[in-house]
Amino acid sequence: MKRRILLLGMAGMLAVGCASPAPRTAHADLVEAVVAAERAFARTMAERDHQGFLGFVSTEAVFIDGDKSLVGREAIGRHWKRFYEGPAAPFSWQPDLVVVLASGTLAESIGPVSNPSGKVVARFRSVWRLESDGRWRVIFDNGYAICDCQAK
Template structure:
């Protein structure tokens, strides 16, 4: 047993992971779903936002007191969805399916704009999606990095970086 493990650790390149066709299809489905999730906030559409949440989702998973369940998340996100004080945009940059094509991770940049001042901040998000029994992808876990002030060049780079179609793996 030790010899097998040692050989795997000694030559990781020889055991590269090649995603299956199902995993690649799942990756692209989540890419599209992530774009749809972001659009729900851009459109200030609470119902559409809620449709992307797993009923038992956890947001802020790296924090001591995350939001648990759809109700808490909707309450915590109400202001962002409404866009009254802060506007939020994001898009996927990396989407990966593992060995189980029913679980996929996504991550990318997130741009916040203070409505009163017009100032921008740039952060990052990371989400884990699960395909439900009904075939619909929903966010199970979500978190992000605290946004930092963004100058006009970073804001422009954010907008230029958005890719609408799922890129090849």
């Protein structure tokens, strides 16, 4: 009897050890799609690709710029063109948190903004929407400075 219990226990452990990893969920795939979109969006800055940047901005997007808002892709494009004009990117960004609604239609990405030397100088928050053509585009965006103070 003890031997039978031992064999059953070992068989159970073997079955668990050989089980394939849990399949990715559709939700995890959505999160990865938004992470990929955010990284590609950021790459437009590094590659100095203003037109590519505009492709990630929804036609009805709103970007916050200090105490005012930029409404629509054209206004955003005009304002952001200056960041794409020089040979080197004035800043870079990357997501460190992405969340997606269960419906899979809206997402938020948050992360650091770094200056050319790599120092984090701000954070961004972008809201993404899955649009009718199947592409994720930014509908709201806000960057905000962070404190450069010493911990006390």
